[in-house]
Amino acid sequence: MSALIALASPILLFNTYSIIFEFNALGPKFIPLNIFELGLIVWVVTFGIRIDIAPPRDSPIRFNRARQKIYAYNFKYQWWNPFGKWRVSPVSYDWSQVRAERWSHIGAVSGGLIFKWGVELSIVEPGTNDVIDRFNLSTMDADVTTWAYICTYMQEGPDALPPPGPPKDHNDVLWCESALRLAPKVSWPPDMDLESRTAP
Known part of the structure; x- marks a missing residue:
């Protein structure tokens, strides 16, 4: 799962950059898609972090x-x-x-x-x-x-x-x-x- 976080984190940053700084270049029709992609990547990264550190150290x-x-x-x-x-x-x-x-x-x-x-x-x-x-x-x-x-x-x-x-x-x-x-x-x-x- 940590590998998934490593892959998703740069995409999250790039997508955020696209929404904030390239609004004029992409046009408003791409904003809903970018917001959905951003939400999906936030979900993947959050789940990946929690599944790594939320479970206890063992399940005896x-x-x-x-x-x-x-x-x-x-x-x-x-x-x-x-x-x-x-x-x-x-x-x-x-x-x-x-x-x-x-x-x-x-x-x-x-x-x-x-x-x-x-x-x-x-x-x-x-x-x-x-x-x-x-x-x-x-x-x-x-x-x-x-x-x-x-x-x-x-x-x-x-x-x-x-x-x-x-x-x-x-x-x-x-x-x-x-x-x-x-x-x-x-x-x-x-x-x-x-x-x-x-x-x-």
Whole structure:
């Protein structure tokens, strides 16, 4: 998205110059088109900046075996309104509502085809298959293995698994990740933070 901003910014400046300084050369019939183009470019640049720095540094999902619940740090945004209020809405659901969906996409790039895949967690309405929420579990990673690990943990407990790696600090970013450094830190609501880390 940052590349899109880099391309759109000079066009925004040029278009603004055209409207202000070349009114006589272009004539009034081009003004509505220039204003529409200016608005479109402002939308693209604003959306690009916000999608880079508005989402939190990470979107963690917590699994609490004792409570049989999952907790997701859910970020909601409106692609069509970059000027609106984008917010984090932490949510919790019963483990019995969780389903896993594997997805894949194929796209064309200048060097050929690109393949992307991953696993999404879908939350269904109790007693139905109606999806009410979704969270990304993994992309281009050991997705099936990750889901199997989670299922084993939630059903059999940590003793049935190899020991996990060191815990990750969701706010720790590399020095070169400038957009993430501007992004809000992960901060769970205190009540949910305590509930997600403790037994009933």
